[in-house]
Amino acid sequence: MKLFIDNRTPFFNPYYFQTMCVLYFPGEKFPPKDDASTNAAYFLLEKVGSDNTSFYKAKVRLESGGRFGEAEFTTDGYVPVIEADDEFFAALAVGKAFLKAGKQLFGFSLPWGYLTGLRPVKRAKYYLEKGYGADAVRRLFTDDYSVSPQKAELSVNTALREIDMLTGIDSNACGLYISIPFCPTRCEYCSFVSYANKKLFSLIPEYIVKLKSDIIKTAALIKELGFKLTAIYIGGGTPSMLENSRLSDLLGCVYSSFDFSDLREYSFEAGRPDTVTAEKLNLIKSYGVTRISINPQSTSERVLKRIGRMHTVGQFFEAAEIAKKAGFACVNADLIAGLPGDSEEGFAKSLDDVMALDFENITVHTLSIKNAAELRFDPETLYDPAGETAKKCVAYAYDKLTAGGYYPYYLYRQKNTVGNAENTGYAKAGYENLYNVLMMEECSTVFACGAGAITKIVSPDKERIERIAFPKYPFEYLYPSEKQTLSGIGEDTIRRFFQEEGLKSL
Numbered sequence: 320m321k322l323f324i325d326n327r328t329p330f331f332n333p334y335y336f337q338t339m340c341v342l343y344f345p346g347e348k349f350p351p352k353d354d355a356s357t358n359a360a361y362f363l364l365e366k367v368g369s370d371n372t373s374f375y376k377a378k379v380r381l382e383s384g385g386r387f388g389e390a391e392f393t394t395d396g397y398v399p400v401i402e403a404d405d406e407f408f409a410a411l412a413v414g415k416a417f418l419k420a421g422k423q424l425f426g427f428s429l430p431w432g433y434l435t436g437l438r439p440v441k442r443a444k445y446y447l448e449k450g451y452g453a454d455a456v457r458r459l460f461t462d463d464y465s466v467s468p469q470k471a472e473l474s475v476n477t478a479l480r481e482i483d484m485l486t487g488i489d490s491n492a493c494g495l496y497i498s499i500p501f502c503p504t505r506c507e508y509c510s511f512v513s514y515a516n517k518k519l520f521s522l523i524p525e526y527i528v529k530l531k532s533d534i535i536k537t538a539a540l541i542k543e544l545g546f547k548l549t550a551i552y553i554g555g556g557t558p559s560m561l562e563n564s565r566l567s568d569l570l571g572c573v574y575s576s577f578d579f580s581d582l583r584e585y586s587f588e589a590g591r592p593d594t595v596t597a598e599k600l601n602l603i604k605s606y607g608v609t610r611i612s613i614n615p616q617s618t619s620e621r622v623l624k625r626i627g628r629m630h631t632v633g634q635f636f637e638a639a640e641i642a643k644k645a646g647f648a649c650v651n652a653d654l655i656a657g658l659p660g661d662s663e664e665g666f667a668k669s670l671d672d673v674m675a676l677d678f679e680n681i682t683v684h685t686l687s688i689k690n691a692a693e694l695r696f697d698p699e700t701l702y703d704p705a706g707e708t709a710k711k712c713v714a715y716a717y718d719k720l721t722a723g724g725y726y727p728y729y730l731y732r733q734k735n736t737v738g739n740a741e742n743t744g745y746a747k748a749g750y751e752n753l754y755n756v757l758m759m760e761e762c763s764t765v766f767a768c769g770a771g772a773i774t775k776i777v778s779p780d781k782e783r784i785e786r787i788a789f790p791k792y793p794f795e796y797l798y799p800s801e802k803q804t805l806s807g808i809g810e811d812t813i814r815r816f817f818q819e820e821g822l823k824s825l
C-alpha cells in the first residue's frame with residue numbers, strides 16, 4: 320500500500336506507521352508490490368505549542384477501493400490513566416486518529432486498539448509491578464490504548480497469573496528448548512520450518528547425532544555458568560514422529576546430561592495424534608517428561624480435511640485416552656480459532672470436546688497466515704481483519720474456560736492474525752507451562768538446541784537480551800554455509816555476555 324508520512328516528532332521511525340497500517344490492511348507491503356493498489360495511508364504527527372502548554376496532534380487518512388476514512392486527534396487537555404511521557408502522548412494521538420479513520424472506512428473496531436509491537440501482558444505486568452492497581456491497568460488499556468474491555472481483562476488477569484508463577488523463581492533459573500523440525504506431513508496453515516518430506520527424513524539420524532552433541536555442550540555450559548535448569552521443552556515440528564529407539568537415544572542423552580534436581584517441568588510435543596502410541600508415551604514418560612501436548616486443532620472431521628491435517632478426530636480421542644492412561648502430570652491440547660470452513664458452533668464444539676476430556680492445559684490459538692503457509696495461496700482463506708467468527712470464538716473460549724476453572728497464564732499476538740485476535744494459554748491452577756512464560760516474557764535465559772531454535776540470553780537485571788539463532792533448516796544445521804557464522808552452540812557469545820554482566824555488577 321502507499322504510505323505518506325509527515326512525522327514532525329523525533330520518536331517514530333516509518334516502521335511504527337507500517338505496523339499500525341497492517342492492523343487494518345493485513346499482508347500489505349511497503350512500498351506496494353502492486354502499483355495499482357487503491358490502499359493508501361496518510362499520517363501527520365506534530366507537537367503543537369511551547370513546552371508547558373504543548374500537546375500532540377495527529378491527522379490520519381486511510382483509503383481503500385475508492386473510499387476513505389479521515390480523522391484527527393489532539394492530546395490537548397487529555398488526562399492519561401498513568402503518568403505519561405512525550406512518546407506516550409504522541410503514540411496516543413496517532414493511534415486514536417488511526418482507529419477513528421479505520422472504523423469510518425471499514426466499519427469495525429480493533430479488539431487490541433492501536434497496541435502493536437508491544438506485548439500486552441508484559442505491558443500490564445510492568446505497570447502492576449510498578450504499583451498500579453489492576454483496575455488502573457485495565458483502564459490504561461481501555462481508555463488510553465483503546466483496547467476492548469474483554470482484552471483488557473484478559474491482559475491484566477494473565478499478567479497477575481504470571482506474576483504469581485514467577486514469584487520464587489530463582490534469578491539463575493533457565494529453560495531449555497530442543498527442536499525436532501520434522502513432521503509426518505505438512506498441514507496447510509503451517510508456517511513453521513519443518514521437513515515433511517520422506518526424502519528429507521533420511522537426515523534424521525545425522526540430525527539426532529548433531530543435536531545430542533549440542534545438548535551435551537549446552538549442559539556443560541549451563542553448569543559452568545551456574546544456571547539451574549528449571550524447564551525443558553521438546554518441540555518442533557512433531558518430536559513424537561521419531562521412532563522409539565531414536566527417541567530413547569535422544570531422551571536418554573537429555574536425562575544423563577543435565578541435573579534434574581531443580582527441574583519443575585519437562586514438556587514434550589506429541590502434537591500429531593497420528594504419531595501417538597501407548598508404547599511411545601510410556602517411553603517418553605519413563606525419561607521424566609511431565610507434560611505432553613496432543614493437538615487436535617479442531618474436532619471437526621471436515622475442518623481437519625480442509626486444513627490438510629492428516630489425522631482423524633477418532634485418532635485424537637484415542638491419543639487423548641492413551642495420554643491420560645500414561646499418567647502425565649499435565650496434558651495439553653491446542654485448538655485454532657478462525658480455521659477455514661469452521662464456524663462459531665464448530666469451534667464451540669471442539670472446545671467443549673476437549674474440556675470434556677478434563678485436560679489440565681488448553682491453548683487457544685487464532686489462525687495467522689504467514690508466507691510459508693500453503694493456505695496463503697487460497698483467496699477464500701486469505702486473512703480477514705474483521706474476522707467476526709474468530710473474534711467470537713476466542714471470546715467464547717475465554718468465557719467458557721474461565722468459568723470452567725481454567726486461568727489464562729500466557730498470551731501473545733502475531734501479525735496477520737484473523738480478527739486481530741490473540742493466542743492464549745489456559746490452565747487449571749498449578750498446571751501452567753512455565754517454559755512458555757519464561758520464553759514469552761523474556762525474564763530468564765532460555766538455551767536452545769537444534770535447527771531453527773533460538774537461544775535467548777537475558778541479563779540479571781532483565782535490561783539486556785541477546786538472541787543466538789541456529790540455522791533455520793535441518794540441512795543448514797548439519798551443513799552450515801560459510802555465511803552462517805554461529806560456532807558451536809554460540810558458547811563464546813554466551814560466555815562473553817555473562818562476563819560483561821558480571822563485570823557490570825562489580
Ligand code: SF4
Pocket residue numbers: 501502503504505506509510511513515555556557590591
Ligand atoms: S504438525 Fe504442526 S508443525 Fe507439523 S506441519 Fe502440522 S502444524 Fe506444522
